[in-house]
Amino acid sequence: MVQFVHPARQDITLAGVLAALADPVRLQIIQGLLTEPACMSCTAASPCDIPKSTLSNHFRVLREAGLIHTTKKGVEHRNVVREADINARFPGLLKAILKHAGE
Amino acid sequence: MVQFVHPARQDITLAGVLAALADPVRLQIIQGLLTEPACMSCTAASPCDIPKSTLSNHFRVLREAGLIHTTKKGVEHRNVVREADINARFPGLLKAILKHAGE
DNA sequence: TTCAATAGTCCCATATTTCCGAACTACCGA
DNA sequence: TCGGTAGTTCGGAAATATGGGACTATTGAA
Numbered sequence: 001m002v003q004f005v006h007p008a009r010q011d012i013t014l015a016g017v018l019a020a021l022a023d024p025v026r027l028q029i030i031q032g033l034l035t036e037p038a039c040m041s042c043t044a045a046s047p048c049d050i051p052k053s054t055l056s057n058h059f060r061v062l063r064e065a066g067l068i069h070t071t072k073k074g075v076e077h078r079n080v081v082r083e084a085d086i087n088a089r090f091p092g093l094l095k096a097i098l099k100h101a102g103e
Numbered sequence: 104m105v106q107f108v109h110p111a112r113q114d115i116t117l118a119g120v121l122a123a124l125a126d127p128v129r130l131q132i133i134q135g136l137l138t139e140p141a142c143m144s145c146t147a148a149s150p151c152d153i154p155k156s157t158l159s160n161h162f163r164v165l166r167e168a169g170l171i172h173t174t175k176k177g178v179e180h181r182n183v184v185r186e187a188d189i190n191a192r193f194p195g196l197l198k199a200i201l202k203h204a205g206e
Numbered sequence: 207t208t209c210a211a212t213a214g215t216c217c218c219a220t221a222t223t224t225c226c227g228a229a230c231t232a233c234c235g236a
Numbered sequence: 237t238c239g240g241t242a243g244t245t246c247g248g249a250a251a252t253a254t255g256g257g258a259c260t261a262t263t264g265a266a
Contacts, residue, residue: 022122096199
């Protein structure tokens with residue numbers, strides 16, 4: 001049984017969030033998750049020419065940075081951006097970053 | 104003769120900026136540079152227990168990401184945060200990040 | 207001019223991290 | 237129970253970061 005690690009709101013660090021978003025693939029994933037209300041990893045996540053194991057790793061990084069919340073839903077995983085937590089912890093940060101993400 | 108590489112404003116990328124700021128040491132450096140109007144690397148840069156070569160590398164990363172501008176001033180190097188360029192390229196980003204940097 | 211000191215870079219060996227193929231687990235439907 | 241799909245884990249190769257030591261450039265003093 002896979003158990004996911006989600007840091008508590010107060011354990012989310014700025015350096016962690018920045019490191020997680022410093023990768024173009026992960027930036028795209030977050031963007032994709034914000035347009036789709038609830039996404040599964042592999043298929044809905046942007047660049048589909050990326051190996052599954054690499055993608056799984058990217059999702060783990062995002063999860064451990066506190067950026068997304070993952071729940072098992074049958075055979076797939078539903079990922080949601082923890083907007084409320086990030087905005088509570090670092091107001092304005094997420095919006096400021098994502099505003100420029102598609103360049 | 105050491106020649107510094109400074110990307111043009113339009114070549115500054117979001118992922119590059121985020122990656123550069125994702126390191127606590129570099130975040131501290133930028134913060135230090137913004138309080139001091141013009142800083143030399145080694146001495147004024149925050150954690151002084153960091154080896155020179157590592158520090159020099161951090162400054163190179165910040166420089167190549169377009170976050171700072173370095174000029175030779177005699178024996179030392181003057182580093183200035185390229186606030187105008189960053190703000191023109193990604194308005195609000197730098198402020199949003201640095202607002203939470205000291206946590 | 208020459209010597210010593212200082213700021214910083216460059217080189218290179220080690221340590222850490224990332225990437226990705228392959229094997230594995232979990233769940234669902236036929 | 238079997239096969240397919242979604243995703244994780246493992247392990248080795250590739251890329252990157254760290255830091256010690258040698259090197260360069262500049263300045264100031266003897």
